[in-house]
Amino acid sequence: MRASLRPGGGREVAHPGAVRNLAFTAYALGFACAVWTVRSAQEPEGRMMPDETLPLIDWNGFARTRAQLGGSFIRILGYFVEDGLKSVSAIEDAIRSGNAAAMILPAHTLKSEARQFGGERLGQLAEDIELYARQCVETHESPEDYVDRVVKLRPLFAAMLAEIEAESNPLVQRKQGFGRRVA
Numbered sequence: 001m002r003a004s005l006r007p008g009g010g011r012e013v014a015h016p017g018a019v020r021n022l023a024f025t026a027y028a029l030g031f032a033c034a035v036w037t038v039r040s041a042q043e044p045e046g047r048m049m050p051d052e053t054l055p056l057i058d059w060n061g062f063a064r065t066r067a068q069l070g071g072s073f074i075r076i077l078g079y080f081v082e083d084g085l086k087s088v089s090a091i092e093d094a095i096r097s098g099n100a101a102a103m104i105l106p107a108h109t110l111k112s113e114a115r116q117f118g119g120e121r122l123g124q125l126a127e128d129i130e131l132y133a134r135q136c137v138e139t140h141e142s143p144e145d146y147v148d149r150v151v152k153l154r155p156l157f158a159a160m161l162a163e164i165e166a167e168s169n170p171l172v173q174r175k176q177g178f179g180r181r182v183a
Contacts, residue, residue, distance in 0.1 A: 052121075054120045054121045054124060055120060055121065056119070056120075056121050056122075056156075056159060056160055056163055057117075057118045057119055057120070057160060057163050057164065058118040058119075058120045059118060059167075060118070061115070061117075061118035061120075062117055062118030062164070062167070065116055065117055065118065066168070073168070074168070077117070077164065077168065080113050080114075080116070080117060081161060083109060083110075083113060084110060084113060084114070084157055084161075085157075086106070087106035087107070087109050087110040087113075087126075088106075088110065088153050088154050088157055090102065090103075090105075090106035091103050091106050091107055091110070091129065091150055091153060092150060092153070092154070094106070094133075094143075095143055095144070095146065095147055095150045098142045098143065098144060099143075100133040100134075100136035100137050100141070100142070100143040101133070101137050103129060103130070103133035103143060104130055104133045104134055104137070107126045107127070107129045107130035107133060108126075108130050110122070110123075110126040110153075110157075111123045111126035111127045111130060114126060114157075114160065117160075117164060119160045121156060121160075122153075122156050122157060122160050125149060125152060125153060125156060126153070128149060129146060129149055129150060129153075132145075132146050132149075133146075
């Protein structure tokens with residue numbers, strides 16, 4: 001991603017398929033809140049769908065995390081499953097109630113944890129939801145426009161877990177290739 005400063009205090013970030021404008025709003029407490037607005041030629045009203053061409057799992061990132069965690073990998077993966085299910089449920093509950101503020105923390109958590117295990121597509125979708133929820137809080141709007149994206153979270157999370165389970169579970173039957181005839 002390439003970034004360039006723009007006049008007016010914003011930052012323009014080149015992104016495939018869209019231009020993202022990052023504007024900072026300072027709060028009285030002295031911290032900055034990033035508000036993303038997304039404009040795209042593919043969708044009306046500036047909405048950009050997450051990139052479906054991203055791999056479900058970045059296996060290099062997954063292998064790196066697995067190597068770093070060593071013997072704790074299975075335990076930490078279990079935490080990810082528990083926290084991920086809670087985050088998805090919290091996001092679904094928040095969008096049902098129209099509460100954008102309640103979507104931010106679980107979407108942020110899901111984004112970070114998914115990417116830790118190589119879940120690029122899930123991480124991107126969660127990031128998109130998080131940034132939109134932040135924008136809704138800033139502009140006092142309802143998050144109802146993102147129902148279609150929130151609906152995609154649970155199946156994408158389940159697909160990611162299935163792929164990880166197939167890769168990391170020693171009991172899953174794998175093809176025997178060396179020294180045996182492959183059917």
